[in-house]
Amino acid sequence: MTTSPSEHGVSLGMPELPAPAYPADVRERLERDAREIVARYPDSRSALLPLLHLVQSEEGHVTRTGMQFCADVLELTTAEVTAVATFYTMYRRKPSGDYQVGVCTNTLCAVMGGDAIFEELQEHLGVGNGETTGDGKVTLEHIECNAACDFAPVVMVNWEFFDNQTPASAKRLVDDLRAGRDVEPTRGARLCTFKETARILAGFPDERPGAVEESGSAGPASLVGLRLARGETAPARVVHPRDGGPHDEPQDREVHEPSPTEHLSSHDAPQDTSASDPAHPAGPAAEEGE
Numbered sequence: 001m002t003t004s005p006s007e008h009g010v011s012l013g014m015p016e017l018p019a020p021a022y023p024a025d026v027r028e029r030l031e032r033d034a035r036e037i038v039a040r041y042p043d044s045r046s047a048l049l050p051l052l053h054l055v056q057s058e059e060g061h062v063t064r065t066g067m068q069f070c071a072d073v074l075e076l077t078t079a080e081v082t083a084v085a086t087f088y089t090m091y092r093r094k095p096s097g098d099y100q101v102g103v104c105t106n107t108l109c110a111v112m113g114g115d116a117i118f119e120e121l122q123e124h125l126g127v128g129n130g131e132t133t134g135d136g137k138v139t140l141e142h143i144e145c146n147a148a149c150d151f152a153p154v155v156m157v158n159w160e161f162f163d164n165q166t167p168a169s170a171k172r173l174v175d176d177l178r179a180g181r182d183v184e185p186t187r188g189a190r191l192c193t194f195k196e197t198a199r200i201l202a203g204f205p206d207e208r209p210g211a212v213e214e215s216g217s218a219g220p221a222s223l224v225g226l227r228l229a230r231g232e233t234a235p236a237r238v239v240h241p242r243d244g245g246p247h248d249e250p251q252d253r254e255v256h257e258p259s260p261t262e263h264l265s266s267h268d269a270p271q272d273t274s275a276s277d278p279a280h281p282a283g284p285a286a287e288e289g290e
Contacts, residue, residue: 019063022058034051052070052084052088053201054198054199055069057195060095062092096132097132099177100139100159100194101140104146104148104153109153114154117167120167125174150224158197159201162185183267
């Protein structure tokens with residue numbers, strides 16, 4: 001006597017249907033772009049990462065249709081493509097907002113206020129980690145590291161930096177994004193949508209007038225080591241003691257006042273604030289190496 005799988009409490013389920021195809025005009029356009037991408041590499045499978053950004057720029061996330069397209073173009077299996085798409089966090093696996101707001105909650109940003117920023121944004125937006133607001137504008141997530149510890153706590157929007165944040169400045173930032181107001185990052189070109197960002201990451205030029213020129217370079221805090229290596233010096237920046245002691249400043253030292261260019265975004269919080277310890281403003285005691 002034999003028993004069926006259901007009698008053993010095992011459900012085989014229904015097989016997953018094949019991914020739907022792109023409309024003919026969309027596939028033709030994507031194939032044209034894909035050929036340009038593949039031509040950059042001596043081995044075609046090396047083009048998989050930018051191709052995934054390309055299909056992400058079409059729908060705002062990497063769909064089964066997009067992965068099938070990549071597999072067809074590169075003559076890979078869908079399993080091979082899926083393994084890559086699920087490994088890298090920059091590829092979204094479900095619909096997401098026009099603006100990906102990532103709050104760094106790694107060690108330094110966390111203790112400087114990143115945890116507080118993330119918690120308040122969740123409450124302010126009414127979403128959890130990886131969730132999108134009802135208007136489809138903002139997807140909120142915590143990020144392990146934004147590689148910008150010298151400007152902690154840092155928030156990124158579509159991979160552009162917003163430095164020295166506080167809960168108040170971060171809430172103002174997401175409110176402006178949802179309202180459609182112009183938002184400029186601290187370092188980098190003015191923001192574009194996540195789909196537009198994905199196309200740029202696929203290796204296609206940013207065609208917005210003046211956007212490339214706006215990109216700028218590293219911020220002042222990131223260049224301290226380079227200046228020191230070149231033998232350059234800068235006036236010491238004197239910060240009042242954290243223990244509430246005398247605030248007298250040495251008369252022979254010039255106090256460094258940050259220039260307006262050190263904070264290029266109106267959404268940056270002042271450097272002398274810290275959500276984690278408001279009673280004791282955070283900031284470097286002096287230029288690094290002095």
